[in-house]
Amino acid sequence: MAAIESTAGEVPVFAHGRSVQLRLIQTFACAGLGAAIWFAPLPLPPHMKAAFAISAMMILAWMTEVMEYASAGLVGLFLFWFFGIAKPDVIFSGFVNDASWFYIGAVFLGTMATKTGLPLRIAGFVVDRVGLSYSRLLLGLVVICFLLTFIVPSGVARVVIMAPICIGIIDLFGVDRNSNIARGMFLLVTYTCAIFDKMIIAGTGAITARNVIERIGAVDVTYSWWLLAFFPCSLATILIGWRLTLWLFPPEIAGLEGRRGEVQAHFRKAGEWTPAATKASVLVLLALGLWLTDWLHGISAAKVALGVGLIGLLPFVDVLNADDFRKANLLPYFFVAAALGMSEVLRDTGGLKVLTDTFLGGMQPLLANRLVAVPVLYWTAFAYHFVSASEISMLATSLPILMQFAKTHGLDALWIGMVWTFSAGGKLFAYQSAPLIVGYAYGYFRHTDMLKLGLLLTLVEFFALLFCTGIFWPVLGF
Numbered sequence: 001m002a003a004i005e006s007t008a009g010e011v012p013v014f015a016h017g018r019s020v021q022l023r024l025i026q027t028f029a030c031a032g033l034g035a036a037i038w039f040a041p042l043p044l045p046p047h048m049k050a051a052f053a054i055s056a057m058m059i060l061a062w063m064t065e066v067m068e069y070a071s072a073g074l075v076g077l078f079l080f081w082f083f084g085i086a087k088p089d090v091i092f093s094g095f096v097n098d099a100s101w102f103y104i105g106a107v108f109l110g111t112m113a114t115k116t117g118l119p120l121r122i123a124g125f126v127v128d129r130v131g132l133s134y135s136r137l138l139l140g141l142v143v144i145c146f147l148l149t150f151i152v153p154s155g156v157a158r159v160v161i162m163a164p165i166c167i168g169i170i171d172l173f174g175v176d177r178n179s180n181i182a183r184g185m186f187l188l189v190t191y192t193c194a195i196f197d198k199m200i201i202a203g204t205g206a207i208t209a210r211n212v213i214e215r216i217g218a219v220d221v222t223y224s225w226w227l228l229a230f231f232p233c234s235l236a237t238i239l240i241g242w243r244l245t246l247w248l249f250p251p252e253i254a255g256l257e258g259r260r261g262e263v264q265a266h267f268r269k270a271g272e273w274t275p276a277a278t279k280a281s282v283l284v285l286l287a288l289g290l291w292l293t294d295w296l297h298g299i300s301a302a303k304v305a306l307g308v309g310l311i312g313l314l315p316f317v318d319v320l321n322a323d324d325f326r327k328a329n330l331l332p333y334f335f336v337a338a339a340l341g342m343s344e345v346l347r348d349t350g351g352l353k354v355l356t357d358t359f360l361g362g363m364q365p366l367l368a369n370r371l372v373a374v375p376v377l378y379w380t381a382f383a384y385h386f387v388s389a390s391e392i393s394m395l396a397t398s399l400p401i402l403m404q405f406a407k408t409h410g411l412d413a414l415w416i417g418m419v420w421t422f423s424a425g426g427k428l429f430a431y432q433s434a435p436l437i438v439g440y441a442y443g444y445f446r447h448t449d450m451l452k453l454g455l456l457l458t459l460v461e462f463f464a465l466l467f468c469t470g471i472f473w474p475v476l477g478f
Helices: 020-039 046-064 069-082 098-116 118-130 134-151 155-173 180-199 204-215 223-229 231-248 257-270 275-292 301-311 322-326 331-349 351-361 370-387 391-408 413-423 434-441 447-475
Strands: none
Touching (some): 046 069, 046 351, 098 155, 098 331, 098 434, 118 134, 134 180, 155 180, 180 231, 204 391, 204 413, 223 231, 223 447, 231 447, 331 351, 331 434, 370 391, 370 447, 413 447
């Protein structure tokens, strides 16, 4: 897509700067871990043990970046298929999942938004109001990410919308993609797009959790209450995430104050409103309107994104063309599909239930005391997320167990459900979240960058949750 034409359209070189010896060690580690689990004398059915072995190899390959994410995922799916671990419709189910196809639709919408010049117009508006220092620009971008969460119910879509804005500002600074300015800006925007989905019932994860809490926990969950309950966490993420990024990635250039005329001229490149730009704007607004009113019509965000995107390819609409599709980076689509397929294989073989029982079995007696329950829920969810690559799979498999336990033992199902859902926000690796996958695909930050900021923000979110559950929620009468 045009928004990724010169960035995500190029496959990141994962092994850049890595010695042959290190890559060899990592390769043997991935294969060795899988073999060790496969041949270990574990009291598990053969298919389940094989599923664990291949999944462990895939996850370690993603963590070490021994090969490109999509490639590692496809190798794992092939091994599931080759050894007959599950049926093909289970192994390759990720390719027909809404989350995978939503990425394709988001590619179309991002291209449309870029063709209208809308990202440049938004960036110009932000620059005029917040100032030209890097610090203020960074804060402005994070605030925009938060506000977009209310109207764009998908972290992937927000990454696609924000990416060209970030790229335009990075170009103004005249730095390359390996600079601190580029890495810090792109990483913070990408990470917050993923985190904000847990603080507002806007992302697929929070929507899934809400349905489970209401259906099994038998309690009402309102949009306004969820927003208010996690509002301190939202503020902490914006402000502390901003300061942490400035500390981890100090800018090479403090600001653009001396180049105001050049900056204004850059944003005027958005140009006049042509008929094509007008049609593209109408289609983008149509998608946003359908996303915002999904409670009314029930059409999934993925169907909206892909459907509106395909309209742009129709004759006499001609907002998009074949070149736009050819320039798109489709590797994240294969990555998302592989991660979802892995989770489905684990579920089909019974491995996911074993993992869930292992992680949650010893936790349940500790939930009666809320002071103990918060750290137990948060860090258990953080650890469980490593083996459940999809937030949707994680919440869909674990929340029903927690809700049933809460009902059976007279605990507050809403309280437990909200804490557990929020705890899915902490991440260290791109494979754990579709927005991180898409943001990483642009090639502006490295895995080690994500690890540093992700670990610190995971700690920030934990202490923010402690404040909410220990002080803020009791004040609200919760």
